[in-house]
Amino acid sequence: MAKIDRLMTKLLTDVKVELVDGFHRNFQRKAFFSPPWKQRRNPDAKGSLLIVSGRLRRSLRATVKGHNILFSASMPCPSIHNEGGTLTVTAKMKKYFWYKYSQAAGSVKTLKSGKRATSQRNQKLSREAEMWKAMALMKEGSKITVPEPRFIGAAPEVKQAVKRVTDKWFKEDLNNNIRKLLKK
Numbered sequence: 728m729a730k731i732d733r734l735m736t737k738l739l740t741d742v743k744v745e746l747v748d749g750f751h752r753n754f755q756r757k758a759f760f761s762p763p764w765k766q767r768r769n770p771d772a773k774g775s776l777l778i779v780s781g782r783l784r785r786s787l788r789a790t791v792k793g794h795n796i797l798f799s800a801s802m803p804c805p806s807i808h809n810e811g812g813t814l815t816v817t818a819k820m821k822k823y824f825w826y827k828y829s830q831a832a833g834s835v836k837t838l839k840s841g842k843r844a845t846s847q848r849n850q851k852l853s854r855e856a857e858m859w860k861a862m863a864l865m866k867e868g869s870k871i872t873v874p875e876p877r878f879i880g881a882a883p884e885v886k887q888a889v890k891r892v893t894d895k896w897f898k899e900d901l902n903n904n905i906r907k908l909l910k911k
Contacts, residue, residue: 735794736791738892738893738896739791739794739795739796740791742796742889742892742893743789743790743796745891745892746789746796746885746888747787747789749884749885749888750787750878751784751787753877753878753879754781754784754878759876759877759878759880759882760882760883760884761884762877764876765874765876782802783800783802783804783805783878784878786800786801786802786805787799787800787805787879788801798879805879807873808873808876808878809875809876809877809878809879809880810875811872811873811875811876812872812873813870813871813872813873814870814871814873815868815869815870815871816862816865816866816868816869816870816871817867818867821863821865821867824859824860824862824863825859825863827859828856828859828860828863831855831856831859832853832856832860
């Protein structure tokens with residue numbers, strides 16, 4: 728029975744690698760396989776809807792436990808990004824919004840006269856700073872709606888990937904794997 732469990736673990740590991748690769752490619756194609764993510768409201772904002780720094784994508788983890796593949800992330804926010812939902816503004820969030828505002832506003836270049844330079848970079852930073860300021864001025868208890876740009880989960884493409892791996896595994900790899908396990 729232990730040999731069958733090892734075979735199952737190897738098969739699930741191969742499936743896991745294929746799925747993780749597919750989920751990472753969702754960030755490249757800016758879509759959950761085929762339905763594209765909505766565009767950002769602010770076209771000047773850095774990155775796409777889910778890619779600004781790449782931390783969310785890098786935080787994805789997959790492990791084989793028993794006869795299951797478990798997906799997780801080291802960041803605290805992936806589920807709200809993947810499934811969408813509503814956030815309630817807290818005092819801590821408002822502090823963060825003010826921090827982001829000061830970062831964006833502090834990067835705006837000024838002339839010797841004290842006026843803001845009219846470069847495209849300054850205009851972009853000004854719009855970003857204004858967005859953070861508007862969020863920071865929201866009342867505690869206000870709601871922020873987060874859209875659902877899925878990047879991980881069940882989909883026909885996931886079923887196809889699992890089928891592709893298992894078909895290949897049973898056609899090509901099974902005989903080799905059984906021989907190796909039986910030799911041990």
